[in-house]
Amino acid sequence: xxDNQKIKPTHQQRAAYIYVRQSTAAxxxxxxxSTERQYKLKDRAINLGWPEQQIRVIDEDLAQxxxxxxxxxxxxxxxxxVALGKxxxxxxxxxxxxARNNSDWxxxxxxxxxxxxxxGDSDGLYHPGLFNDRLLLGMKGTMAEAELHxxxxxxxxxxxxxxxxxxxxxxxxxxxxxxxxxxxxxxxPDQAVTGAIHTIFEKFTHxxxxxxxxxxxxSKNLLFPLQTNLLLKIKWSTASxxxxxxxxxxxxxAGVYAYGKTRQECVVDETxxxxxxxxxxxxxxxxxxxxxxxxGFIDWKTYKMIQxxxxxxxxxxxxxxxxxxxxxAALLQGIATCGKxxxxxxxxxxxxxxxxxxxxxxxxxxxxxxxxxxxxGGLKVDTIVADTFLNAITPSAMDAVLLAEKNIEADHDxxxxxxxxxxxxxxxxxxxAERRFQAVEPENRLVARTLxxxxxxxxxxxxxxxxxxxxxxxxxxxxxxxxxxxxxRTLGKDIKRVWQASTTTYRDKKELLQILLQEVNIRVDRxxxxxxxxxxxxxxxxxxxxxxxxxxxxxxIRTKQDTLDxxxxxxxHYPDAMIAGILNxxxxxxxxNHRFTANRVGNLRRHxxxxxxxxxxxxxxxxELLTVQKAAEILGVAPGTVHxxxxxxxxxxxxxxxxxxxxxxxxxxxxxxFVEKPPEGYVTMKEAKKILGVSxxxxxxxxxxxxxxxxxxxxGKQMGLYxxxxxxxxxxxxxxx
Numbered sequence: 001x002x003d004n005q006k007i008k009p010t011h012q013q014r015a016a017y018i019y020v021r022q023s024t025a026a027x028x029x030x031x032x033x034s035t036e037r038q039y040k041l042k043d044r045a046i047n048l049g050w051p052e053q054q055i056r057v058i059d060e061d062l063a064q065x066x067x068x069x070x071x072x073x074x075x076x077x078x079x080x081x082v083a084l085g086k087x088x089x090x091x092x093x094x095x096x097x098x099a100r101n102n103s104d105w106x107x108x109x110x111x112x113x114x115x116x117x118x119x120g121d122s123d124g125l126y127h128p129g130l131f132n133d134r135l136l137l138g139m140k141g142t143m144a145e146a147e148l149h150x151x152x153x154x155x156x157x158x159x160x161x162x163x164x165x166x167x168x169x170x171x172x173x174x175x176x177x178x179x180x181x182x183x184x185x186x187x188x189p190d191q192a193v194t195g196a197i198h199t200i201f202e203k204f205t206h207x208x209x210x211x212x213x214x215x216x217x218x219s220k221n222l223l224f225p226l227q228t229n230l231l232l233k234i235k236w237s238t239a240s241x242x243x244x245x246x247x248x249x250x251x252x253x254a255g256v257y258a259y260g261k262t263r264q265e266c267v268v269d270e271t272x273x274x275x276x277x278x279x280x281x282x283x284x285x286x287x288x289x290x291x292x293x294x295x296g297f298i299d300w301k302t303y304k305m306i307q308x309x310x311x312x313x314x315x316x317x318x319x320x321x322x323x324x325x326x327x328x329a330a331l332l333q334g335i336a337t338c339g340k341x342x343x344x345x346x347x348x349x350x351x352x353x354x355x356x357x358x359x360x361x362x363x364x365x366x367x368x369x370x371x372x373x374x375x376x377g378g379l380k381v382d383t384i385v386a387d388t389f390l391n392a393i394t395p396s397a398m399d400a401v402l403l404a405e406k407n408i409e410a411d412h413d414x415x416x417x418x419x420x421x422x423x424x425x426x427x428x429x430x431x432x433a434e435r436r437f438q439a440v441e442p443e444n445r446l447v448a449r450t451l452x453x454x455x456x457x458x459x460x461x462x463x464x465x466x467x468x469x470x471x472x473x474x475x476x477x478x479x480x481x482x483x484x485x486x487x488x489r490t491l492g493k494d495i496k497r498v499w500q501a502s503t504t505t506y507r508d509k510k511e512l513l514q515i516l517l518q519e520v521n522i523r524v525d526r527x528x529x530x531x532x533x534x535x536x537x538x539x540x541x542x543x544x545x546x547x548x549x550x551x552x553x554x555x556x557i558r559t560k561q562d563t564l565d566x567x568x569x570x571x572x573h574y575p576d577a578m579i580a581g582i583l584n585x586x587x588x589x590x591x592x593n594h595r596f597t598a599n600r601v602g603n604l605r606r607h608x609x610x611x612x613x614x615x616x617x618x619x620x621x622x623x624e625l626l627t628v629q630k631a632a633e634i635l636g637v638a639p640g641t642v643h644x645x646x647x648x649x650x651x652x653x654x655x656x657x658x659x660x661x662x663x664x665x666x667x668x669x670x671x672x673x674f675v676e677k678p679p680e681g682y683v684t685m686k687e688a689k690k691i692l693g694v695s696x697x698x699x700x701x702x703x704x705x706x707x708x709x710x711x712x713x714x715x716g717k718q719m720g721l722y723x724x725x726x727x728x729x730x731x732x733x734x735x736x737x
Contacts, residue, residue, distance in 0.1 A: 050088075437455050627664075
């Protein structure tokens, strides 16, 4: 069948879609011939009989890959129009432009077959409803998908082969540039850049923490060089934690060429779309790892030590090594272990002075409660371990003190060197801006003004940097005098004075301890009131020490005895939360003058061995005792009405103590007071007041004292409280003198 014979009037009554797509932005920019060929398909649609106003060009998917339809809005909209029967013809120069995977392609073919839509390419027109055309379109779609696979396989194979030789040029971190030869990596020629990188590694060796190196850079106001793959020019900015961390964790700085450190995985998100996710791989799964590929700032052994130190600084998990050194007063933080279960001990601080202590997080169930495996105060243990450590390092204390002096001077010199390099760079930029300004013609004021402003900016930056350098030079520590060196030698013999000095921080002490101590195992024996310490040094030597723990003193304050007696009586009937409310309503306070809570009442009960409330074993008196809510349900009234009757005296109730919940005894006599009709001789409250000539409060007071009888009518218009006042009134007059 000829192509023109496949076109029916029903097709020409609908629109013709011209689908235009190229995979990347580079193809759109440079492969202009392919783009023009696709746009010229509009002329072909006109020749096939479609008027120009019925032709629509779909070019929304330019620079989008055809491997998926998730990001192609033009393709998705075209499929929707096909399903609605709005499209009569789809034109593209080849099938691969429409779809590169069979799921999208066959979905389009199915919809075109149902809606009688034609598909055309450079080879002809096809009707997906015809078997031969459908077979040919299916083969073209399969070949388009296979072509994509072959192209990708060739590209990835070439990339892997070149990477295996260490010649694949990828983005280098700051401090490195590519050389002229294949795979040649050179250090950056700018000494300010390489000096900043060297400073990062030197400072990490002394400080042992990425954050501390970053804070040091910020304290010295040093700038950090930034370099991107698109712009090789160095940009200086304030150092960030991420930049410092990237330098310390990148293997390129160790002279290593690495490839395949990440892997892309496809996942289905909550909306059902397939997305790619990048996952970092462990070093054992890297595709390429070439040692000594180029000259690095550090060697591979140093790089491994840095990674181990950074991993150690991460917050530890159970049974793992310690995290980064903190500022707290607990000297054994991270190296203390439990003598019972072997877990790492955690640190706690208590009291007004934040006294440190250690505890094991393992819980043992004792008498129905969870108790810590071990808990011990840290003052005496820390003191004994510190004395043992100081006794061990005293012979080398003199050398350590003199080395500390050199480190202080080296630390200051490192900052000054970076400032000098920055000033040299800023001076060069100022000179270059001056040369550019001098080279322009004076008459060309439009250009001269711009260059003059740039020159002024460079001079201002240079002036600020020189002032900063001068200020840092004034802060340079003065060299030690002979008298000071003699005094330091004296301190070297008594290193404990240095240890106890106010200038020696807890962080410094813990850094020193962790250099020589590997673990301090603590086992507590409460029966003997002792602790057994096993100190394991980095050399695997063992030192065992027995420590006598300070005796525990009973607290000098305690809760008032009347409050304890009241809690004992209330605990029989009420839970802790209700007891706390009763005590607070009575204005009572704890031994430390706090308001009572359910937790504090519970602690008080457990300390004084007061049994907990048990609803199943609560005592029951003669005639069932009920709460206000339960009594209101039985009597068929609201709880507020019951409370009012308790105050009026119509219903008798009792409280264990003022503020405690009312308890009502439900007896037959109480049931008899609630009737359907008022008995003979009973009148309303209003009539009773007239008969007796007293107020309502007096009537209720006589009911409460038993001088008057009262009933409550449940239903009808006569519902309410009735008083037996007639007989009493006669008796009252008969007894008058």
